Amino acid sequence: MSLPDPGDYIDIHTHHGTHPEKGIFSVVSLMAHEEAGLLPLPGIAYTFGIHPWHLSASSYEDHISGVRKAAADSRVLAIGEAGFDRLRGPDPELQRKAFEEQALIAAEHHKPVIVHCVRAWDELLRARKRLRPARPWLVHGFRGSRDLAAQLISKDMFLSFWFGFIIRPEAGKLIRSLPRERIFLETDGSGAGIRNIYVKVSADLDISVSGLKRIIYDNFMDFFG
Ligand SMILES: [Zn+2]
Incomplete structure (x- = not known):
């Protein structure tokens, strides 16, 4: 299993992972409908799940068995992205079933879940209450x-911010209001530079980039346990 170095930039959620870059540790989100394999590359770890956009009744059993198989693989650190989308994807009932089943698989394997919401x-808060996961x-x-950020954190969730939002000046106020031990940063495979995101957020928090790297590294170790 590949783990980050305290000096790495950690991109907690990306869809690009075939060309690892030195100094960057990427958590690559593999989706059950993709044919992508788990390549044992340095600087890369994986999560695996059924994305709600790509959820369908006809492929469900096939994809959930893929999740079950991936959950047992030590290179897969977490289940997901999985979750709920009211703007895209199938009916809420199927989304709920898929999310809950994936969350239960994660719990069986003592793994955390990456959520798309x-x-x-x-719906997400109800699922957390119903399932009472340990992770x-x-x-x-x-x-x-x-307020929403604080509410999610109070329910034992971590937050990673949308790359296009966190680089805006007004995001500084939000990030300063949150407990640092609950935050992550990501590119989501957008092509945005994770280094630039670290520079912006470290300025918002009035700390050095290496100080921010240390915080996010500690959060990584805490979240993936
Ligand atoms: Zn994603």
């Missing part, structure tokens, strides 16, 4: 309000 926060979940691509 669009306008379905009530935290990480909401990726976050760009909500301070």
Whole structure:
């Protein structure tokens, strides 16, 4: 299993992982409908799940057995991205079933979950309450309000921010209001530079880039346990 170095930039959620770059540790989100394999590359770790956009009743059994198989693989650090999307994907009932089954698989393997959630926060909070998982979940691509962020964190979740939001000046206020031991940064495979994101956020927090690297490294070790 590949682990980051305390001096690495950690990109907690990306879809590009075939060309690892020195100094960057990438957590590559593999989706069950893709044919991508788990290549044992340095500087790369994986998560595996059924993305709600690519969820369908006809492929469900096939994809869930892929998740089950991946969960047993030590190179897969977490299950996901999985979750709820009110703007895209199949009906909420199937989304709920798929999320809960994946969360239960994660729990069986003592792994955390990476969450994709669009306008379905009530649904996500209900799932957390119902399933009572021992491990935290990480909401990726976050760009909500301070109140919502605080609420999710109070329910044992970590947050990784949408790359396009976190580089805006107004994001500084949000990031300063949150506990540092709950934050991650990501590119989501957008082509945005993780280094630039670290520079922006370290300025927002009034700390050095290496100080921010240390915080996120510690969060990584905490989240993936
Ligand atoms: Zn993604």
